[in-house]
Amino acid sequence: MRVGLVGCGQIGRMYAEHLAASGDVALTCHDTRAGQAAALAAQVDGEACDDVERLLDGAEAVVVTSSTESHDALVALALERKLPTFCEKPLTLDLHRTRELGLAADHGGTPLWIGFQRHFDAGFSALHDRIADGDIGTVYTVRMFSHDAAWPPLERLAASGSIFRDLMLHDFDMVRWLTGREVSGVAAIGDVLAVPELVELHDYDAVAATLGVEGGGVAVLTAGRHSPLGYDVRIEVLGSRDCLTVGLDDRTPMRQVTEHGPDRRPRHRDYRDRFAAAYRAQIDAFLAAARGGEPDPRAGTWRDSYAALALAMAAERSVRTRSFEPPVEATP
Numbered sequence: 027m028r029v030g031l032v033g034c035g036q037i038g039r040m041y042a043e044h045l046a047a048s049g050d051v052a053l054t055c056h057d058t059r060a061g062q063a064a065a066l067a068a069q070v071d072g073e074a075c076d077d078v079e080r081l082l083d084g085a086e087a088v089v090v091t092s093s094t095e096s097h098d099a100l101v102a103l104a105l106e107r108k109l110p111t112f113c114e115k116p117l118t119l120d121l122h123r124t125r126e127l128g129l130a131a132d133h134g135g136t137p138l139w140i141g142f143q144r145h146f147d148a149g150f151s152a153l154h155d156r157i158a159d160g161d162i163g164t165v166y167t168v169r170m171f172s173h174d175a176a177w178p179p180l181e182r183l184a185a186s187g188s189i190f191r192d193l194m195l196h197d198f199d200m201v202r203w204l205t206g207r208e209v210s211g212v213a214a215i216g217d218v219l220a221v222p223e224l225v226e227l228h229d230y231d232a233v234a235a236t237l238g239v240e241g242g243g244v245a246v247l248t249a250g251r252h253s254p255l256g257y258d259v260r261i262e263v264l265g266s267r268d269c270l271t272v273g274l275d276d277r278t279p280m281r282q283v284t285e286h287g288p289d290r291r292p293r294h295r296d297y298r299d300r301f302a303a304a305y306r307a308q309i310d311a312f313l314a315a316a317r318g319g320e321p322d323p324r325a326g327t328w329r330d331s332y333a334a335l336a337l338a339m340a341a342e343r344s345v346r347t348r349s350f351e352p353p354v355e356a357t358p
């Protein structure tokens with residue numbers, strides 16, 4: 027299958043390696059930064075193309091891993107050609123455009139996947155199934171943690187929208203995906219403690235959000251841009267029958283003050299280390315769908331991106347108003 031990869035930065039390089047290892051994929055890479063695509067193509071035995079329209083004309087599927095603000099125009103070009111499209115999250119930073127692109131994909135019958143790799147993580151997907159099967163009973167509380175080991179370059183932070191639209195977007199998505207319910211509202215708070223430049227960007231590096239779940243239950247989320255021991259993504263779900271956790275193991279980047287016992291294994295370095303298997307499973311499932319296979323129920327959708335963005339925007343508003351805010355728009 028001829029696959030076009032647009033955006034050869036940090037996550038694009040990881041996808042290129044997965045795609046090259048998938049077998050039966052002829053990969054063509056494109057990036058607006060000079061030399062970036064050629065260097066990656068040489069590394070994964072693919073080709074480079076400096077004209078994105080030519081790349082799309084020659085592709086049977088496209089993987090968009092460029093900076094967030096470029097997703098809108100690139101996905102529109104791919105959908106015009108009815109190309110099965112995988113786009114890293116978020117689809118766009120604009121609700122109206124997210125809906126327009128999503129409906130265009132729906133009307134054209136074109137697969138449009140958004141990169142929410144936690145849906146494909148062994149732990150999170152088992153938790154999803156246990157909740158759906160009723161093993162936990164009534165879900166009382168969800169507690170989630172998403173903390174980068176170290177913050178990304180400032181240029182990347184500036185292009186990301188905000189920590190709510192970038193990092194905590196995954197947690198907003200998880201609350202909906204795991205509970206199968208919409209969120210009724212968000213109360214959020216944020217501070218700048220590690221990256222002073224974020225003040226000028228009106229962004230934060232330490233945030234917390236409390237969410238109401240429609241039909242009952244609450245979620246408490248924290249996220250941050252610095253965690254000295256390593257990348258830390260965890261969840262605990264407490265219900266009337268059980269309490270289950272994902273991410274608490276001998277690689278979790280925290281220490282007990284009274285720590286004893288064997289040495290721990292190295293902590294997770296970053297998202298690529300922690301979710302390597304999930305990213306691989308996700309892109310393999312996308313390729314299978316692009317080849318005409320059955321849609322995978324775990325696929326992240328444009329509605330997931332829309333709903334998570336509406337919650338991220340509500341969180342931003344809540345930090346300013348200091349009040350509980352409903353999602354900016356209901357999920358279409």
Ligand SMILES: NC(=O)c1ccc[n+]([C@@H]2O[C@H](COP(=O)([O-])OP(=O)(O)OC[C@H]3O[C@@H](n4cnc5c(N)ncnc54)[C@H](O)[C@@H]3O)[C@@H](O)[C@H]2O)c1
Binds near residue numbers: 038115142192
């Ligand atoms: N799912 C996740 O956990 C996860 C993790 C990291 C990043 N992401 C997403 O992946 C995307 C890329 O993030 P990154 O960390 O790799 O950023 P990055 O800055 O390292 O790379 C982005 C690349 O896109 C290129 N680019 C920008 N505009 C382009 C255009 N119009 N056409 C072609 N190339 C273009 C840049 O030159 C750069 O090489 C972002 O949307 C981000 O939200 C998702």
